[in-house]
Amino acid sequence: MADVLDVVVRLAVIVAAFLVLPLVVGQTEHKVMAHMQARLGPMYAGGFHGWAQLLADGVKFAQKEDVIPAAADRRVFALAPAVALVPYFVVMVAVPVGPGLVGVDLDAGLFFVLAVMGVGVLGAIMAGWSSGNKYSALGGMRSAAQLMAYELPLVLAASSVAMAAGTLSLPGIVEAWQWWWLPWQAIGGVVFFVAGLAELRRPPFDMPIAESELVMGPITEYTGMRFALFMLAEYAGIVVLSALTTVLFLGGWRGPWLPGPVWTLIKVFALAFVVIWLRVSYPRLREDQLQKLAWTGLVPLALVQLALTGVVKVAIA
Template sequence: MAEVLDAAVRLLVIVLVFLVLPLVVGQTEHKVMAHMQSRLGPMYAGGFHGWAQLIADGVKFAQKEDVIPAAADRRVFALAPGVALVPYLVVMAVIPIGPGLIGADLDAGLFFVLAVMGIGVLGSIMAGWSSGNKYSALGGMRSAAQLMSYELPLVLAASSVAMAAGTLSLPGIVEAWQWWWLPWQAVGAVVFFVAGLAELRRPPFDMPVAESELIMGPMTEYTGMRFALFLLAEYVGIVVLSALTTVLFLGGWQGPWLPGPVWTLIKVLALAFVVIWLRVSYPRLREDQLQKLAWIGLVPLALAQLALTGVVKVLMA
């Protein structure tokens, strides 16, 4: 009974942490972008620096009419936001926050995470196909192209860490991590993070959305809470990507003086800030530039990192 209660408490803590973090990242994006672009940003909702802006946005979305276009495939159109969001929520259950603080420790946790994250991109493809809108369909096609291009370097970079640690368990990778991995696995870390941004369709990899060309891409025909679910999926995806990069390349909960979960949160929030920073700093890539970066840039780098890891493991054996 005590073990069941302990597991329930740990799962509750993990759920609360990962439910709050996407909202924190969303509010941070409002304010960080405002400061970087020398503008005020939301200032009035809730009083102090507009702290309740996301709550106000949620109320606004809840009040909007839920419209389904006449030409849409109604079932697929309705399912798409859930398919975009739920996989990222499932992934959160296997990401360790601290020693023993994990929802489910899977022996093949890394494979599970990479497989489930790939499903989330299908929500965007489903939305684009089912909307009955040519701009949405084009956005869905671009999402599919990005998924096929950036999934390979993402998996190769993650495989390098698994090879170095000798395990596919995420807590096992954190426990095997050493500080000297930072320079050794730096190329893999950059490849993983950049490929993850492309999977999330975050700027500068937001060609599937491209407001100036496709209105909102796959989300053009969505309103109300369905549209809000797509936005929430984006913020949850940022937290998942930051948490995975922390676990695989930055030692997870490892760090001096502070408790392990605190170190995990610090690293996750720092990487989420980098995601926001990149959005403000770089223009959107053209489709040809986006594909060239994947196949000519990231894939060779990921293969080189994988080969280097193999050589180091053989020399250390």
């Protein structure tokens, strides 16, 4: 009975974190972009440094009419937002926050989280296909092409860490992690983070959205709370990507003086800030540039990281 209660408590903590952290990241994006681009609304909405901006956005989405186009495949159209959001919730259950603080410690946790993250992209593909809109269909096709290009370097970079740690368990990887891994796993860390951004379709990898070309890409026909779920899925994806990068390449909860979960949150929010910073700082890549970066840039770098990891493992064996 005590074991069941322990699992329930841990899952409740994970659920609470999942519900709160994406909203915090969304509010942070409002603030960071307001400072960097001199946007007035997020700085003053509600007084005291714009605290009500996120609340105003929520009320706006709740008030809008839920419209389903006549030409849409209604079932797939309605299911797509959930398919985009739920996988990130499932991934959070397997990501360790501190020593012993993980929803479920899976022996093949790394494979599990990478497989489930790939499912989230299917939500955008389903939305694009089912909307009955040519702009949405083009956005869905771009999402599929982007997934195929960037899934390979993402998996190869993560495999390098698993090889170095000798385990596929996420808590096991953190426990095996050493500070001297930072320089020789840096290539894999950059590849993993960039490929993850591309899978989330975050700028500068937002060609499936490309509002100047495709209105809003796969989610052009979505309104109200369905649209809000896609936005929440994007912020949840940022939290998951930042958390996985922290666990795999930055030592997870490990750090001096402060408690482990505090170090995890510090690293996660530092990486989330980088995600927002990149959105403000870099223009959108063209489709050919996006594909070229994956196949001629990230894949070779990930293979170099794998080779380097193999050499180091043999050298210290």
